[in-house]
Amino acid sequence: MVLALQWQEDAQTIRLLDQTLLPVEERYLDVDTVDTLVAAIQSLAVRGAPALGAVGALGVVVAMRQAESEGWGDERLQSEVDRIRLARPTAVNLAWGVDQVRAAMPSGPETVLKMAKAVVEEDEAANRTLSRLGADWILDRTGKQQVRVVTHCNTGALATSAWGTAYGIIHELHDRGALEVVYVDETRPLLQGARLTSWELTRDGIPHLLEVDGAASSTIVRGLVDVAIIGADRITANGDTANKVGSLALALACQRAGIPFVVAAPSSTVDLATAHGDDIAIEERDAAEVLSLGGHPTALPSTPVYNPAFDVTPHDLINAIVTDRGVVEPAARPDPNLLASVAS
Template sequence: MRPDPRETDPLSDVVAWRAGHIVAIDQTALPGEFRVLHIATVNELVDAITRLAIRGAPALGVAGALGVALAVAQSEREGWTAARLETEVERIAGARPTAVNLRREVLATAAAIERGPAAVEAAAAAVRDAVIDASLRISERGARYLSQACGTRPLTIHTHCNTGALACLGWGTALGVIRMLHEQGELGKVIVDETRPLLQGARLTCWELGQLGIEHYLACDGAGPFLISRGLSDAVVVGADRVAANGDVANKIGTYALALAARRAGVPFVVAVPESTIDDATASGEQIPIELRPADEVTRVLGVPSAPRGTRALNYAFDVTPAELVTAIVTEDRLIFPGRAAGTDAAAAAPKVSR
């Protein structure tokens, strides 16, 4: 039996509830500084979410659920009206539009408000526990799938952005699958895209892999498809912020190019997500709202200007990978082969793995 990550992994407390407030690791400070935020108001939480101090779809869902408890506690202290409380809860839900987990978990937890603060805290804690449990099950299922799809030789996995404990709690999603392969002796090394513009791959994924003692190599985003074309990767494994009902996948900008390269090279392109990231209410990727972020994230690198003053930027935070390019979606409960319906070769070649 695998150990409970809540007992063995200190990063499972990346977002947690402590004595009436939220504690969270400030992901904008890593890897240079390990800084813990103590968040006592809705304003502080919304700021932490929008500036990406808290990020990653599952972690955002947990932050949103705990945020409802935070809003209720602040309401009790400051004597808010019911209408004000509803407004503040909506501010949390809308802090980032692309990741479906945030709004979903906010609304689910807010349903307990009428039962009182203790019920809200219990509902938020249940969301957090479910996210951690799901991460371990995703890790196990994804590693088992890749072992069958690619063989049990030491594998080289290409990944993008950050999908470990920092983004997903517990073991993570895509990075959890990688971690499980490592524990089973089936991982050779990991190729990590830097992930422009905020370098979550370079700053966060490389940091987590280093903590785990996993061999890894950093690559420029633009080099990823070329490396895949040269046969340097056995599979591409990524997370997602939303999966549409048809299997289209919204993930960090740069993912689409990796999926195209994986299809051309004939290697699996696997998306690891919790069930809560699948949005059956959104028919396809065309309906997924894509966040457009400030230009200075592109025109500056870690605060240092990298473009002439006045340069404008198209800083879309996410792209959408069509379902036909996705070999498999791995969740805590099942394997989904979205491209299979389109009759694609990669999908047809994917092994059937039982639940």
Template sequence: MTLIAIEWDDAAGDDGRGACRLLDQTLLPGRTTFRDIRSTDDLVTAIAELAVRGAPALGVAGAMGVVVAMDEGARSGWDEAQVQQAVDRVRHARPTAVNLAWGVDQVRPLMEQGRDAVLAAAREVARDDEAANRELSRLGADWLLERLDRPRLRVLTHCNTGSLATSAWGTALGVIRELHARDRIELVYADETRPLLQGSRLTALELASDGIPHVVQADGAAASTILRGLVDFAVVGADRIAANGDAANKIGTLGVALACADAGIPFMVAAPWSTVDLSMADGSGIEIEERSGDEVTVLNGTRLAPVDSSGFNPAFDVTPARLVDAVATERGVAEPRRGTDLTSLGR
């Protein structure tokens, strides 16, 4: 996959500072359009609109957002307090994904050293994310192949977790890519991921680009596909993972995990260590973002429900640790369902 979700473009703009360049994922797969972000308002809007999305990519956006705030402050004559307020706006743009705040916090202490030091650190966040994704993909693939003996595996995934959701390579889709590189993938079932269709628009685009055999299915088909014996394992990403292994991910993930538990097949969460929040003992304290109900009731400007019907649109659910067979990170694989929590990897 050659599309890059987020990077810093030194050539953008006319003041020599460049801009944070985002691939506008709201327009994929039909159009490939980039947004050059040079203001805090534009970055917060892009995050809210899901022009940039996916926990690891949001981590990079948080780090680069500090540079955006510093550059905007320099152009606008802001004082230090105003710059810090802009940084806080970026940090809190989406509440569930811990990576966004984590990315800000990685580079914020360097602000007193100047924007070039912050930009260098933000680029390092992006490089480290790719390295982490590749390592967790290798470890996750190894864990699965030790437990599944079919020559080629059938896998189900939910939402988008590839290059478009990260700085490069991917998390859950990275595991699939690693298995494909080892000639161990027979078929991928990609859930469409209502209401914004990140599975059918984005995951299918990445799978097609990589030549990985796949089909797109309605979210409501996932449990039946699993219980019919058509799937050997499921792998998903995460936006926040509590210390015990409770994992917040795109709405609909919990149903996949329940079906896997009933069918007796592995359910894996794949995410970089930056997604793990050891300050949370369990997932009960994870804030679930609720988005506009119009995303459920309206599609491409056409209303799907009666005008008197409101939409209920939680963006995430939390899968309890008792349903999570494995959490693959670059630090190793924890097995929450067997009582191994994430603190074992955090030492």
């Protein structure tokens, strides 16, 4: 299993697999400054809600080590920690990871590092638990011995500390002999499905078909899949979820086709402080991501662009939210405080 992030004890740095270069090149970044970490987060060298939670926690250690070496005062240090916390606004796990260890900063970097390592270890455990729960729920709901799945973006080991969330469920189904095939959306504009999910599925020997995003709704409505499984970057108190833009189209198609639409995420992704999806800040990214592909222009440079990184799926379109603390069914049991029982 690939590891997207690791703490390097000897160098006291975060080692990140640079996901902007996959699948062509496997290159690692050694992060020892706040600037380098923020740049890695914003460029999507590291991405995925659980992975961002882990690097958020470890990033506090990086900031503290840099403060020691460069003689920062506490005000500067806190400001730099805030830079990490706010590097991407939609994914709640990044801020959550920072907040998990921030209160321990007066005790020194070793204490913070110990807590950050616990965040990383707990994420893998949570992913494996939710994968079992999700596979059980899907097989029970569909009544099938083998299922055909469609997924969007990347939710595997590359997006987490290890194993994966929605991808983890897919892996669990495969290990049980209960998976027929996965349809993988390419995930425009940065192709996380094509570059990352297909790469992981190939490494893991899991049968799959890559499709353009525009094909996904038809794939679902034509009856070619039995369930859609995606991840989440934020889940609100009522069960609305934010995920990579294009996710909402799958949910609408699943409702039309009458098949389950499943969201998988660790309990740390649940944000009880946000009541519903209308309150989620949607990150808008650089126009260049849409105007070119692989360094080659796909439109005139002067073309106006709207490039939201995420969309919000309303709870009434979601048949199951699978977390490490259990499964809730927003469409069947609407409740403004639905997620309270599984929140971290």
